[in-house]
Amino acid sequence: MSAIRLLVLGAVRQHGRAHGYQVRNDLEYWGAHEWSNAKPGSIYHALKQMAKQGLLLAHEIAPSTAGGPPRTEYEITDKGIREYLKLLREALTAYDQKPDVLSAALGFMVDLEREEALELLEERVRVIEEWRASVTEYYTPVDGPEQLGHIGEIMNFWVYSADRGAEWTRGLIERIKGGAYTFAGEGEPFMGVLAEGVENPYATGESHPGDRQ
Amino acid sequence: MSAIRLLVLGAVRQHGRAHGYQVRNDLEYWGAHEWSNAKPGSIYHALKQMAKQGLLLAHEIAPSTAGGPPRTEYEITDKGIREYLKLLREALTAYDQKPDVLSAALGFMVDLEREEALELLEERVRVIEEWRASVTEYYTPVDGPEQLGHIGEIMNFWVYSADRGAEWTRGLIERIKGGAYTFAGEGEPFMGVLAEGVENPYATGESHPGDRQ
DNA sequence: TAGATATTAGTCAAACTTGACTACCAGTTT
């Protein structure tokens, strides 16, 4: 599973009602176009698809107030909210080596209550440790690890990544336990979206070294 | 770019001549179905596509000797070898946070000479460091990092991952400098493929905790 | 030896992703 559905559902939900271009801008504000597949085509596709599936409600809307073609606004449905929370919880818990899914979830974790976020992250650490145990036991050849030759570096890399992933998660857990951030039910939420008419200080369209097409 | 083309080209090349099912088995032997998109549909699609593009040569071949439908065998062309080496060098050098591409490249790095592999990996470290510098400068708000709220955890996670990625790469460089593995032109290469008729000790089809569909 | 099961090899439709392209309007030049 990619991160696109979680990102789009979360963005629409924060706005209450949003058209595709708004979602696209929010995600760019987050830098999501750099670390996920949140590109225009994917966003518009996801919006239509999820509308068809009843996760979003599409309003055919009047021509734009600010130039450009008419736009369609979307609202999240109850079913959409349930799906959103399901995806969010999964993304925080599951270890699948896809950093974009976790990144998306980090952006939305404060939609949960602090306690639940902590539980999910602790579960994440457990899942990673279990994965590590299972994979090292399973892929260690009976005749010693030399058997694998340079192929062993692949596993070495996975295991190293898993260990660092668990370590980072533990750090996040400590920060959250220490009172960082404002979670659901703790007052005025931090707004990770752009207000209408505010320009994005980060999304200049410039590219950075190491960017990949 | 996904890892599938590199994986398929590399597997066909190691065999000299291979049909889809053979490629599929090799990649399963590597565990590639767990950490990349090397699933049947993608493999057969990549074979056909690359044959159409002249990277592979398709031989319409007699019915299978071991049951099942007739099979098509593929051979890598000169153009295919050039593309393979290009993908391999790119995968070793570029930092795009997609661990499957690097994993695939690790499996094939010994097709290069030791010196070149080292240069590419050192370049990789440079690219990661450059990426880190650019991204931290670029995304650090003028009014201090608190501005970002929990969204800052996304960047924190990227930067942490980049640092660990560079660290791991440096470790690999040391191991290779220390004489590990057999690179091109250094004698009998290590065979990362299954010989015909040898059963795969790892690919049982069992799943592990944390696996994702 | 008939039926069940496993293995070999691959196909296919549906969904998703990508990057380039279109179209519209506002403001700014020439």
Add this chain to the structure above:
DNA sequence: AAACTGGTAGTCAAGTTTGACTAATATCTA
């Protein structure tokens, strides 16, 4: 006032990915 520039909003075809399905032979088992 015609042409250009730039932002807004979205479409589209081509390519890719997925997971379930087919089809053929071999092997086991009652």
